[in-house]
Amino acid sequence: MDSLDDRKAAVLRAVVEEYIETAQPVGSGHVAGRPDVGVSPATVRNEMAALERDGYLAQPHTSAGRVPTDKGYRFFVDQLTRLGPLGPSERLQVKEFFAQAHGELEQMLHDTSRLLSELTSYAAVVVGPPAEAATIRSVQLVGLSPRVALAVTVLSNGAVHKHTFEWNEDVGEERLGAATARLSGVLVGSTMRSAQPPPPSGDALLDSMVDQVATALRAAVSEESDQVFVGGTARMAAAFDAVETVRSVLDTLEHQYVVVSLLRDVVDRGLSVAIGSEHGFQPLAECAVIVAPYGRQGERSGTIGVLGPTRMNYPQALAAVAVVSQRLGSRLDEG
Amino acid sequence: MDSLDDRKAAVLRAVVEEYIETAQPVGSGHVAGRPDVGVSPATVRNEMAALERDGYLAQPHTSAGRVPTDKGYRFFVDQLTRLGPLGPSERLQVKEFFAQAHGELEQMLHDTSRLLSELTSYAAVVVGPPAEAATIRSVQLVGLSPRVALAVTVLSNGAVHKHTFEWNEDVGEERLGAATARLSGVLVGSTMRSAQPPPPSGDALLDSMVDQVATALRAAVSEESDQVFVGGTARMAAAFDAVETVRSVLDTLEHQYVVVSLLRDVVDRGLSVAIGSEHGFQPLAECAVIVAPYGRQGERSGTIGVLGPTRMNYPQALAAVAVVSQRLGSRLDEG
DNA sequence: CTTGGCAGTCGGTACAATCGAGTGCCAGAC
DNA sequence: GTCTGGCACTCGATTGTACCGACTGCCAAG
Structure with a gap:
């Protein structure tokens, strides 16, 4: 067979x-x-x-x-494909990129998607690390107006989450401070998923505030989709000659949730390449995707991928994805 | 003439x-x-x-x-164009959108770009409120590792900025706390632009930390481009028949900085429509843009716009932009 | 000033002929 | 047996031609 x-x-x-x-x-x-x-x-x-x-x-x-x-x-x-090395100029491009990459994680992932799309001439997708794994480093409630506050959560991977809350009565600065203290005590050090509210304090409003925030954080993990960065969509215009295909591919790329689940699905099946009908997603029937997980310290943190026509240059794209995922992983280990 | x-x-x-x-x-x-x-x-x-x-x-x-x-x-x-009313179904769509719009500002602006692109069948751009105008509500330094900390700034408009800092020696929790306190004292209540470091404390490391953060915040305003949300790019595939045009338009839309300055330029010239060569940006020579500022309490906070072929449906697009900008503004006033 | 008429232009389409790249099959060579 | 050259055939792409139709510009009459 x-x-x-x-x-x-x-x-x-x-x-x-x-x-x-x-x-x-x-x-x-x-x-x-x-x-x-x-x-x-x-x-x-x-x-x-x-x-x-x-x-x-x-x-x-x-x-x-x-x-x-x-x-x-x-x-x-x-x-029939051995994972060939990248061409010298591409290799240089990757090297320079990671040499000067700095700053926020988001910015770097965004730039990585652009790098990958330039290396391959196809569209590239970079999915950020999931929030669940990280532990909470800080929780703070900041009042924006008498009844509105913002809960800012800093995770150990450097990500920052925010959630607005609105109450029916004025809460006051001191309650915000108390709530912040109670939340910090319970949440700092644990993961978002395991967020549990502290025992009651006797102050009904305060308890309800703390409870709301803790609940919201727990919900955020499952609800909030991972961050996705898509680069090089313009290259899809040239990749297909049928306008309708271009439109449908671009449309799909705009729905980040779909893209993420597609990548996740492929990774979960242990594949690194899904060609045409293999991924079972009709609007992308004429596309192939190449994915690779990247991670710090050996464990997976996210996924990168390229999306191109089924007649894409597999050896080159495979090499690019492999190199970038590996370099991205070690870059994350460093800082 | x-x-x-x-x-x-x-x-x-x-x-x-x-x-x-x-x-x-x-x-x-x-x-x-x-x-x-x-x-x-x-x-x-x-x-x-x-x-x-x-x-x-x-x-x-x-x-x-x-x-x-x-x-x-x-x-x-x-x-020749009177700003006609929107069709009933569009009107309903806008109404429903703003009735159920909730949650974070970013999410809402993102969804707004999608709404606008659906209303007009062209690509839509939504530029978020600039950071300069807002005052700082909270500054906090959170340690991520012994030498790395994250400065989290909450602005009065609900936006959250973050910046990572790395030092050559371990700073320790208590220094972070002290720095946070000093920064809070000076910065809270002022705007990002006017961020000034506090007087020296005698602790060289602490002063350098505080100074770095304050400088970075000031720089962030000019450097950091505004948030941009682009929706409906897929519709550009159908809008032009020349593949090269599609590619160049999509390419432009990926460079958010270019899009923002284009919109800003048009707004600054007091226009609401720029047609083809009028905006003087070659890659979009076959495009027209319609822009409108939106704002809370009468003052401008951001800009929305649609981008389509020069032969776009101006009456409809003008109406859609006008309605959405107005509704978005009043929605911001509410919460 | 408007209008109907008319000659002229030129792109798009329809059709036929032709070309050429490619196939399947078969009989003969190695 | 396997490979190969040869041959008949298919069918999309290209070319050429003719034609149609949608225009325009111009002019003379109303």
């Missing part, structure tokens, strides 16, 4: 590589012309017919060349 | 409206067929020839109909 004799594999590789480069159906003549396939066009034709029977290739119409199917791409990335 | 006799105006209006609807060059026959132009095609031809001489219309090629120029659109929006 997933094994092909050497010559079939060589033909398939040739078709995929040629098609990735030219975006044109490739015929037996072109394949036979390649140095690594030392046979005549006629023989290639026979092999191609067999590959088509087995579902690796397809023909747009009679008298046209062959085009790889999703299955064909799958075999290509699984069996 | 900017005045046209009634019949020329009617012809121009007809051409613009027809072209907006059909995207096809419009000929004398179509114009003459409209009820508000009671003359024969021949007369219309004469008028159109005059309008072309004066630069309001252009001909893609001989034997084709006429197309409005930027100047033609300009006259149309200035003289």
Whole structure:
């Protein structure tokens, strides 16, 4: 099933590589012309017919060349692609990027998405670390108006969460201070998920405030979707020729929640590449995604990915994703 | 110069409206067929020839109909467009949106950009309120590791700023607390711009910490660009037929800084519409932007805008922008 | 000043012929 | 048996031609 004799594999590789480069159906003549396939066009034709029977290739119409199917791409990335190194200029670009990367996590992740899209010429997605894992470093209630306050939570990974609260009566500065103290006592050091309100104090309003905030924090973890940074969407305009495809892909990229769950789904299935129908998401049927987790100290913190047409340059994109995820991880370890 | 006799105006209006609807060059026959132009095609031809001489219309090629120029659109929006009311369904959509809008400012602005893009079928931009105007409500230094701390600043408008700082020696919790106290004393109540460090304390490290943070906050106002939310980029794919145009527009929209300065520039010139070459930004030469400031208590806090092809539906888009900016402003006043 | 008429322009479409890239199959060579 | 050259065939793309139709500009008559 997933094994092909050497010559079939060589033909398939040739078709995929040629098609990735030219975006044109490739015929037996072109394949036979390649140095690594030392046979005549006629023989290639026979092999191609067999590959088509087995579902690796397809023909747009009679008298046209062959085009790889999703299955064909799958075999290509699984069996025919060694994770090549990046080109020298790309390598330099990555190096310089991480050498001068600094500042806030968000800013860096945002810039990373741009880097990745420049390296691959496709759209890139960077998903930030989830909040659940981090512990709370600080909780503070800041009054904005007599009845409105902002709860600012600082997590150990440097992320800051904020939530506004409104009450029906004026709460006063001293109550805010007391609530801050009580919340700090209980929450600092624990994770958002395990946030539990402290025991009652006797002051009903104060207790209700503390309870609201603690509850909201717990809810925030499940509700609040992870931060997502998408870069290089403009490149999708050139990647497909059908306007409708472009529109639907861009539309999908705007719905960050969808993108995140797609990536998560692929990662959970242990894949690093999902091609066309494999991810089962109709609007992106003509797309392939390459994902990789990144993390500090060996554990996963987030995911990066690139999204391109199924005929994307897999070797290059795989290399770029691998390098960036690895460098990003070690960059996070540092500071 | 900017005045046209009634019949020329009617012809121009007809051409613009027809072209907006059909995207096809419009000929004398179509114009003459409209009820508000009671003359024969021949007369219309004469008028159109005059309008072309004066630069309001252009001909893609001989034997084709006429197309409005930027100047033609300009006259149309200035003289021929009354700010009509929104359609009932749009009106309802806006009403429902603001009725259920809640939560964080960022979230609301983000959703507003989506609303505006749905109302107009073009891309929408929402620029958040600038930080300079707001006063500081709270400053807090939170230690993340022995040498790294996060300065969290809460502004009176509910915005939260964060900046990481790293020192060469361990600072310790008590110094962070002292620094927080000193900073709070000086900064709370003032604006970011006027942030000034307090007098020296005698502790060199502490003073340097305080100084760094105060300086950084002052710098943040000028450096940190305003928050921008862009929605409906996918709609640009359908708005232009040239792929290259789509790519360049999307590319521009990804560079938020460029978008913000474009909007700001238009607003500063007192315009509400900039058509094609008027904004002088080459990559968007085929685009028109409609902008409107929104604000609480009468003063400006931010800007909203829509970006579409020069042949956009101006009456509808103008109405949508006007309504949304007004509703958004009053929504901010409430909470 | 308006209008109907008319000659002229020119892009878009429809159609046929042709071209060429590619295929499948088969018979012969190695 | 496997490979290969040859051949007939298919079918999309290109080219050329003719034509149609939607325009315009101009002019002379109302």
